[in-house]
Amino acid sequence: MNELSLHILDICQNSIKANADLIEIIITEDTINNIYKIDIIDNGSGMDKKTLSEVADPFFTTRATRNVGLGISLFKMAAEMTDGSLEITSTINEGTKVSTIFQYNHIDRAPLGDIEDTLTILILNENMIDIYYKHIYNNKIYIFDTKEIRKILDGIPFTNYDVIMWIKNNIKEGIINIHKEESI
Ligand SMILES: Nc1ncnc2c1ncn2[C@@H]1O[C@H](COP(=O)(O)OP(=O)(O)OP(=O)(O)O)[C@@H](O)[C@H]1O
Ligand SMILES: [Mg+2]
Numbered sequence: 001m002n003e004l005s006l007h008i009l010d011i012c013q014n015s016i017k018a019n020a021d022l023i024e025i026i027i028t029e030d031t032i033n034n035i036y037k038i039d040i041i042d043n044g045s046g047m048d049k050k051t052l053s054e055v056a057d058p059f060f061t062t063r064a065t066r067n068v069g070l071g072i073s074l075f076k077m078a079a080e081m082t083d084g085s086l087e088i089t090s091t092i093n094e095g096t097k098v099s100t101i102f103q104y105n106h107i108d109r110a111p112l113g114d115i116e117d118t119l120t121i122l123i124l125n126e127n128m129i130d131i132y133y134k135h136i137y138n139n140k141i142y143i144f145d146t147k148e149i150r151k152i153l154d155g156i157p158f159t160n161y162d163v164i165m166w167i168k169n170n171i172k173e174g175i176i177n178i179h180k181e182e183s184i
Pocket of ligand 1: 096
């Protein structure tokens with residue numbers, strides 16, 4: 001996986017499996033301190049201490065179909081390739097936080113990729129989870145919040161084609177805008 005958005009999708013799928021109904025994704029780009037940080041926080045079932053201690057091990061999974069869990073290990077590897085790190089904290093019945101730090105300008109730091117596609121896939125999930133996406137680029141912030149959008153849509157479903165297209169464009173443009181250099 002050489003796009004961070006694909007890792008994010010994978011980590012969020014764990015949250016969906018854990019029955020979360022809210023996932024917060026926070027991306028912090030701090031070019032001054034050379035940090036690219038991704039936090040994924042859910043309010044799902046959480047993990048007990050034993051599971052938590054085993055989770056970053058590529059041979060651990062609670063899946064029954066195969067006995068190798070890869071999602072978290074791959075994300076951890078991607079971070080470590082840039083001299084970064086991954087940390088998980090989790091509380092049973094409260095939720096889980098996966099926090100990953102990359103070195104911003106490291107040659108092996110993957111690009112974000114199509115985050116608007118990842119977010120749309122999550123929004124269209126049958127469980128109707130809420131997504132709160134916050135993207136910070138130095139002092140500029142873009143926020144996408146399904147709770148707010150739901151209010152504006154006033155009953156029009158997220159599955160509506162025009163709604164999907166609007167959402168994708170809004171995210172894409174929002175992220176482009178926070179990366180624009182201020183013109184004097
Ligand atoms: N957000 C979460 N909430 C609760 N449990 C989690 C969460 N994320 C991971 N886990 C636990 O950690 C295990 C390992 O997760 P990981 O994503 O690495 O592998 P997997 O989901 O089992 O398999 P894969 O991601 O390869 O499909 C999961 O099986 C699950 O038990
Ligand atoms: Mg997984």
